[in-house]
Amino acid sequence: MTMTTLTKNHPSSHAFRIQIQDLSLSYSDGKEPLQGINLNIPEKCISVLFGPAGGGKSTLLRTLNRLNDLADVSSISGHVWIDGVDILSPGIDVIALRRKVAMVFARPVVLPMSMRENLTYGLKLAGKRDPRELDQIVMDSLKAAALWEEVHDRLDEPAIALSGGQQQRLCLARALALKPEIILLDEPTSGLDPISTGKVEASLQDLKQEYTIILVPHSIQQAARTADFAAFFLDGRIVETGPGETLFTRPREQKTQDYVEGRFG
């Protein structure tokens, strides 16, 4: 633990980028995945949302970039401030929000086009046309996602031809290409082998120097490895929050301790 602690940023030294206040959400099928969430997310850290499946982590992520607009949400209350703007208010520019808050999903979903087109898809929609600028962004984002070396000579091949691990790093690169400020990652390594997982985690360690990262990990081990700041989700509520090293070694709540030690899942 001490070794990893050395590389970790301490969240208390960072400003809060995202402030969530009394956030509750229910779907029209009656499920209430979020029940009164209060959470402050520090900037330029990896904040880990962990807990058993169905605890509301993914729903929270999808609220932060308003992707829940696509889902069957029946009611939502509370506030989510990102840089002082309440993103739940009806008047906000949702498209601009999604460019600022990018997302990587559990399953790598590459769009049915070439790797290059995958990376430039969002940029072209944003009106970027200059081929040299696009090429530069393609290269930068692939390098940041640790994929450049493997694919730089075949960028115009279909993205589906990549391996699963490469596809997921392409999805990460695609999110980075938008030049977001906040990156949401929903179990980004759940389908990956340990080597690919290591590569993604290593990229995240580099990326947190510049980006605010919110990660739903696919295992408690990954949570402990990556978390600067962590929040334990259980049944739509937050049980406990704190710096990663404290939460995984000396949690205050019995439930957190039981979960961290694997007594329930």
Add this chain to the structure above:
Amino acid sequence: MHARKVDLSIMRRNRNTTQTIGFSTLTLLTLVTIIPILVVIGYIYIQGMPAVSLSFLTEMPRDGMRAGGILPAIIGTLLLTLGTALFSVPLGIGAAIYLAEYAPDNRWTRVIRIAIINLAGIPSVVYGLFGLGLFVLFLQFGTSILAGSLTLSIMTLPVIISTTEEALRAVPNDFRVVSTALGATKWETIRKIVLPQSLPGILTGVILGLERAAGETAPILFTVAAFFLPQLPDSIFDATMALPYHLFVISTQVPGMPVQIQYGTAVVLLTFVLLMNISATIIRSRARARRQW
């Protein structure tokens, strides 16, 4: 011990026998379905091919349709198919996009869907009478290509809407979510991802719908088809001959009709429809081979 072994082998043999009987029955049923189709098509081509020549395809009928060619009927069917496409394709695809991508799932849209399914089941002669009432008489288009195309369009719409909606829904929802997360609006997602990916399926549906329109007799009977009109139409308000109705006329209404001309006309109509069918099949299989999901 010995007895049990024997039992097992009998069971195995029984299961193998069942399997063999099952396979043979299914193969037989398939043959029973396919053979009559092949016989019908083969018979028509053998009987009709001698009549089909360049002059048969490019000349006006003569001698009370007992000689000459069938050019006006061919042109008529082409024009009607084109006219049907003009109305039903944009309308049908638009409706399908609305239903698949925009419409909420409520009582209203469920009623619309049920209506569309029921429209597909309405006998074509009813469409013909409806077209007569609405387009020919009420809107005063007269017996015309316009009235016929509109009538055929209404008949084709349900097919195009339901196949297009199916093709749109076949595009994985993940693509829509990812596209949205990358900052695309709903319409941008539809235009850049959903439509290109479903285009082969949509085309297949469109062709199959138009193929049905091209071969129908009842809807054009009261709305456009002329019994005998040995000239080409000048405008969309003209009546025209058309292959299916012409085939009906020369097979039942004209005494002393040479059999060759009847079968020749059938060959032309059949070829037209089969070509559309084959192109739909080719589009579909090519798209399937190239599809990246």
